[in-house]
Amino acid sequence: MTLPSWKFTAKEIVKKPELFTSGHRACAGCGPAIALRQIMKATRGPTIVTNATGCMEVVSTIYPYTAWKVPWIHTAFENVAANASGIEAALKAMKRKEMYKGTIDVIAFAGDGGTFDIGIQALSGAAERGHDFLYVLYDNEAYMNTGIQRSGGTPHGASTTTSPAGKVIPGKTQFKKPIADIMVAHEIPYVATASIAYWQDVLMKARKGLEVEGPAFLHVFAPCPRGWRYDTSKTVEIARLAVETCVFPLWEAVNGNYSLSPQSKIAALKPDRKKPVIDYLKMQRRFRHLFNPSFEHERIVIQERIDKRWGKLLKKCDMA
Amino acid sequence: MTTVQQQETLALNGDEAVALAAKQSDVDVVAAYPITPQTIIVERFSEYVADGEVETEFVCTESEHSALTACLAASATGVRTFTATASAGLALMHEILYVTSGCRAPVVMAITNRALSAPINIHCDHSDSMAERDSSWIQLYVENSQEAYDTIIQAFRIAEHTKVLLPIMVCLDAFFLSHTLENVKTLPDKKVKDFVGTRQIPLVMGHEGKKVPFKLDPKNPITIGPLALQDYYFEHKRQQEEAMRNASGIISEINDLYSQLSGRKYGNGLTDPYFLEDADIATICVGSTAGTTKYVVDNLRSRGIKAGLLRLRTLRPLPTSDIVSALASTKAVAVMDRSHSFGGYGGPLFHEIRHVLYDTQPHPHVVNYIYGLGGRDMPQNDIQDIYIDLQKIQQNNAVENYVNFVRVRE
Amino acid sequence: MSERKKGWKEIPVGGVCWKPATEYSTGDWRTFKPVHDSEKCTKCLLCPIICPDASINWNTATQDIEFNYNFCKGCGICANECPANAIEMVREGEA
CATH class of the missing domain: 3.40.50.920 (Rossmann fold)
Structure with missing residues (x-):
């Protein structure tokens, strides 16, 4: 990949018009809303957006209002990648007939439910076909729009309304699906993870995803105060802590070549700077039960799994 | 008075007749998934693409659900779209049928009518499309392959008519029509292209206080497919009913216009x-x-x-x-x-x-x-x-x- | 908020939205209100970028941060993240 010809400075970004505007009805402190705002600041020109059913779709287009200043379409939950495929195909056909000039970018937004679970078939198909679009997964780790049900993106130990922490079961018993690695396995040109705590990194990666020819997948970590049960002011802090604890490391894979992003390189180069997962868990009441003596072991299990995944990632990045 | 166009008689099965009609109708995007009785439609169309006979963007999706979704989204972007399915494929599309008509996307879809599982069966009955009567799609049923050819051509004009803007199913009996050779009179490419014309996009009041083309256009952004609750959902559905009522007259009108070109007429179209x-x-x-x-x-x-x-x-x-x-x-x-x-x-x-x-x-x-x-x-x-x-x-x-x-x- | 609702003959076709969300105020959701101290503020511009509601603006004329209380839901992310501690959350009605 050539060196980027763009740079994102705060001064430049605050001047850029809002394409995802105020007046949307996301909860106070919504992480995904931050993700969408940031990504829409990374666009390079005419852009069409499609949204899967989910929090961001619902809160941004409560009829007759819309928070979108770009052409936008929602059709269903499991098919946002097929929407993007259709839009991109239409644009190609129109270009062939010289109905427009230049480039029109296509961005698909979906939550974790719409990506890890019900939307993975359409996503996989679109990736295999090689449509030129950026798929953004805003991951708040459960079906928040419908009332905090567990998804394939929910982490181990989290209590949700369908994986409640009970007397014998400590919340979700399975581990989070490594969705970004699954997308790398599709051999698409660009896959990256990002956290809303590092806005420049989010913008850079979104822009890279738009610039590459073919499918790009951006997995954005976006905490949810309502579902994770923490004070609304802590959204960005938790998003940062997830990176610092290597719960959610930041990396990108350009044409399948993994590299750690600067924020995660710190933990790789100076392992003593890698914070313990417990720091992250204790800030969120979805993990509260893990601090009962009966479930104490789960915290060890979680730390071990995080370390194992981190070790695997370091190997992929040639940093082991 | 126009004179009836000279036509070439070809031995085609119903699927081939449908594919030819779609080809001649200057379709911009075809997204489809193969499923037994309609597979030939998709195969023939792929051949047209492979041989450079059409400018169509062909998207071979991983499911019918995605096939219809892609057509819907492409249609919303402002182009002409076509797909084909049958039986289980139509059943899998069920959810998106309603979204397509609700978004007023004039997708044309050939249905080769086939039984629904179980037991699994690939042959003809009407269980598939009859189950979708309430989806706000126009449904036309054809008697033979000639009519299949003629009706696909008409369907684009009906669906895309600005007083209609509803998707259409053109239903033909699996195997009895889809796989049986028949003499089909076919019009020259140019005549069909002229008859169907380019897609007309109506203007719609958007959120920027002005009327803009009803399509996903970065120059004039609009929002399609929002959340409409108790206060407005019902009004949208009533609009669809009106479009259906308008469709009756338009179907008859196009049946008449087409007969002037081809010499073929199917009752009053209804x-x-x-x-x-x-x-x-x-x-x-x-x-x-x-x-x-x-x-x-x-x-x-x-x-x-x-x-x-x-x-x-x-x-x-x-x-x-x-x-x-x-x-x-x-x-x-x-x-x-x-x-x-x-x-x-x-x-x-x-x-x-x-x-x-x-x-x-x-x-x-x-x-x-x-x-x-x-x-x-x-x-x-x-x-x-x-x-x-x-x-x-x-x-x-x-x-x-x-x-x-x-x-x-x- | 009791304006007359439009009928099916009046609304645009296909569920197209006809009002910008900026005409919908979310400011009354707020319990706590961010109060900005211009003296302490280093103008780093972090807060306008991380605000979920795009309710913090950079005023080029005054060269200062401005809160749009019409939309601010009072989440407190700006106050929590401000590296200069220049934003304080104050209970509505108390400041």
């Missing part, structure tokens, strides 16, 4: 009556069974029996007044259903026709024959037996069995 002016007894059906029935009616007529046939070409919108007037002289009619509504009172067509006749006085006896499920043949003798039953009903002025299953073993 119903296709056969010897009904003075008929005492009649059957009512959709699809290829009409062809066999016409042969039976001819025989009965030659024996002085006043038999007739009402072929319903358009099921949605339902041509209620045409049905009433077409059956005005009848004393007993049999509704032929190639699908069934289990636990209901007969099949879906029976529900429709009987319901339409309720307010007419006097109305004929209306009975139902469920036939041909899973592709079972419906030969002329069986159809003739139904007319004999109707004669008895007429003579006795009484009905023994309202709902009958044709040739099913006990």
Whole structure:
């Protein structure tokens, strides 16, 4: 990949018009809303957006209002990648007939439910076909729009309304699906993870995803105060802590070549700077039960799994 | 007056006729998934793309759900779209059928009517499309491959008409039509392209306080597919009903215009009556069974029996007044259903026709024959037996069995 | 908020939205209100970028941060993240 010809400075970004505007009805402190705002600041020109059913779709287009200043379409939950495929195909056909000039970018937004679970078939198909679009997964780790049900993106130990922490079961018993690695396995040109705590990194990666020819997948970590049960002011802090604890490391894979992003390189180069997962868990009441003596072991299990995944990632990045 | 266009006769099966019509209609995006009886449509279309005969963007999706979604999204972007499916594929599209009509995307889709599983069966019946009557798609049923060809061409003009803007299913019987060679008269490419024209995009009031083209256009951004709650959802649905009502007139109008070009006309586009002016007894059906029935009616007529046939070409919108007037002289009619509504009172067509006749006085006896499920043949003798039953009903002025299953073993 | 609702003959076709969300105020959701101290503020511009509601603006004329209380839901992310501690959350009605 050539060196980027763009740079994102705060001064430049605050001047850029809002394409995802105020007046949307996301909860106070919504992480995904931050993700969408940031990504829409990374666009390079005419852009069409499609949204899967989910929090961001619902809160941004409560009829007759819309928070979108770009052409936008929602059709269903499991098919946002097929929407993007259709839009991109239409644009190609129109270009062939010289109905427009230049480039029109296509961005698909979906939550974790719409990506890890019900939307993975359409996503996989679109990736295999090689449509030129950026798929953004805003991951708040459960079906928040419908009332905090567990998804394939929910982490181990989290209590949700369908994986409640009970007397014998400590919340979700399975581990989070490594969705970004699954997308790398599709051999698409660009896959990256990002956290809303590092806005420049989010913008850079979104822009890279738009610039590459073919499918790009951006997995954005976006905490949810309502579902994770923490004070609304802590959204960005938790998003940062997830990176610092290597719960959610930041990396990108350009044409399948993994590299750690600067924020995660710190933990790789100076392992003593890698914070313990417990720091992250204790800030969120979805993990509260893990601090009962009966479930104490789960915290060890979680730390071990995080370390194992981190070790695997370091190997992929040639940093082991 | 225009003169009828000279045409080339080709030996085509129904699928090939459909693919050719779609090709000639200058479709921008075709997104499809193969499923047995319609596979040839997609295969032929892929060949046109591979040979550079069309400018179409062909998207071979991983499922029918995505195929229709891609067509819907492409249509919303402002281009002409086409897909084809059948049976399980249509059932998988079910969710997106409603979204497509709700977003007012004029997608044209060929359905090669086929039974639904289980047991799995690839052959003809109408269970698939009959289950989608309420999805706000226009439904046209064709009798033969010629009509399949003609109707696909007409369908783009109907669906994209700015007073309609509804998606269309053009339904043809699997195998009986899809895989059977027939002589099909075909129009020159240019004539079809001119007839269909370019897609017209109406203006719509957007959120920036001005009227803008109803499509995803970065120059004039609009929001399609929002969340509409108790305060507005119902109004959107009422709009769809109005579009359906508008469609009746447009279907007839295009049927007329097309006949000027091709010399072929299918009734008034909505119903296709056969010897009904003075008929005492009649059957009512959709699809290829009409062809066999016409042969039976001819025989009965030659024996002085006043038999007739009402072929319903358009099921949605339902041509209620045409049905009433077409059956005005009848004393007993049999509704032929190639699908069934289990636990209901007969099949879906029976529900429709009987319901339409309720307010007419006097109305004929209306009975139902469920036939041909899973592709079972419906030969002329069986159809003739139904007319004999109707004669008895007429003579006795009484009905023994309202709902009958044709040739099913006990 | 009791304006007359439009009928089916009046609304645009296909569920197209006809009002910008910026005409919908979310400011009354707020319990706590961010109060900005211009003296302490280093103008790093982090807060306008991380605000979920785009309710913090950079005023080029005054060269200062401005809160749009019409939309601010009072989440407190700006106050939590401000590296200069220049934003304080104050209970509504108390400041």
